[in-house]
Amino acid sequence: MKFTFLHTIDKAYAGIAIVMSTLSILSCFIIIAVLISCKSLRTNGRTLLICLTVANFVSCVGSIVAAGVSVFTPELTWSNFPVCAAASAISIVSNVCAYLWTCAISLYVYLCISWKKDVLADKLRGVFHLVCWGFPVAVMVIATASDVIGFNFGKAKVERRPPWCWIDRETEKFEMWELVTGLGWRIATIVICTALYSFVQFSLSVQGKPDEEQIDEFEEDLTLRIQKANRKLRHIPLIFVVLNAWGAWQEMGSALSTTASWLVLMQVIGDHSQALVNVILLCFLSKDVRTKLNIKCQSIRHLFSKKTLGLRPLELEELRSDSNQLMDEIELNEEQDQVQG
Numbered sequence: 001m002k003f004t005f006l007h008t009i010d011k012a013y014a015g016i017a018i019v020m021s022t023l024s025i026l027s028c029f030i031i032i033a034v035l036i037s038c039k040s041l042r043t044n045g046r047t048l049l050i051c052l053t054v055a056n057f058v059s060c061v062g063s064i065v066a067a068g069v070s071v072f073t074p075e076l077t078w079s080n081f082p083v084c085a086a087a088s089a090i091s092i093v094s095n096v097c098a099y100l101w102t103c104a105i106s107l108y109v110y111l112c113i114s115w116k117k118d119v120l121a122d123k124l125r126g127v128f129h130l131v132c133w134g135f136p137v138a139v140m141v142i143a144t145a146s147d148v149i150g151f152n153f154g155k156a157k158v159e160r161r162p163p164w165c166w167i168d169r170e171t172e173k174f175e176m177w178e179l180v181t182g183l184g185w186r187i188a189t190i191v192i193c194t195a196l197y198s199f200v201q202f203s204l205s206v207q208g209k210p211d212e213e214q215i216d217e218f219e220e221d222l223t224l225r226i227q228k229a230n231r232k233l234r235h236i237p238l239i240f241v242v243l244n245a246w247g248a249w250q251e252m253g254s255a256l257s258t259t260a261s262w263l264v265l266m267q268v269i270g271d272h273s274q275a276l277v278n279v280i281l282l283c284f285l286s287k288d289v290r291t292k293l294n295i296k297c298q299s300i301r302h303l304f305s306k307k308t309l310g311l312r313p314l315e316l317e318e319l320r321s322d323s324n325q326l327m328d329e330i331e332l333n334e335e336q337d338q339v340q341g
Contacts, residue, residue: 013265014067016265020276022060027279028060030279031275045108051101051104052102053278055094058094066088092140093137096139096181100136100185101128104131105237106192146177149168190244235282239274246266246267249263250263250266
């Protein structure tokens with residue numbers, strides 16, 4: 001049994017998927033490296049971001065494998081089914097994980113900002129890990145055991161995208177499996193994130209700036225940092241909604257009628273660029289993160305410059321300590337400026 005490319009748009013779809021997935025994988029490494037290297041940035045909320053980043057990374061790997069099957073095998077046959085089955089399993093787990101972790105971050109930010117229940121939000125992190133990792137694996141196992149994964153090759157009059165490794169369209173109750181393994185959770189996440197983001201934005205408009213005068217001096221620095229991190233994290237649900245609305249539109253539309261080629265291309269861009277947009281917004285457009293990264297880069301440059309080549313280990317350690325002390329002083333000055341402003 002063979003499935004061939006149906007439209008010229010197929011090659012563009014696969015090519016964009018590979019490019020965007022590669023960029024997102026690099027973005028995942030940057031996000032994780034930044035949070036690991038800058039201890040002051042590792043708030044509880046941002047640890048959830050790491051989990052979402054891992055899910056995005058695995059999803060992009062699965063997409064590259066699926067796209068590779070389409071690109072390097074002009075005629076898809078059952079001989080390459082094991083590779084496609086592996087890509088399907090990876091995509092199902094990672095995509096559902098990403099949806100659930102996005103909902104978890106939305107709920108976490110909502111509890112912290114709207115309800116001011118930071119302790120409750122922190123206690124729910126264990127539940128988040130159990131549900132967001134365990135449930136997608138269960139969905140994948142059930143789909144694999146039911147023998148429904150395969151080539152989602154579609155029909156020429158309906159679907160304008162290449163044969164993809166997901167759910168075999170010839171399987172019984174395809175629409176149900178489509179909802180269970182991805183589309184249903186995507187739509188639910190869009191609805192939940194839109195609602196929670198609206199509530200958070202309304203709460204922020206009512207609350208205004210946090211009242212620093214009521215914060216105990218001993219916990220002032222940490223509290224301000226957590227509040228600011230949570231305010232930054234509130235944009236993640238909005239990013240998800242903007243990027244995934246195209247995919248939901250295209251998948252629902254393809255079940256009813258022919259979808260436009262431009263919508264297919266918007267879907268493939270949105271589906272594989274969440275990590276890329278996250279790193280741009282939360283790292284490169286964040287003044288605090290840029291300042292910390294600049295200090296880290298300067299520290300590394302000093303350590304490996306010609307002037308340090310002749311230093312002994314003790315002197316190198318003193319230089320490294322001075323650099324860390326400078327970073328702490330800059331962070332404290334920034335937070336004091338925020339309080340005064």
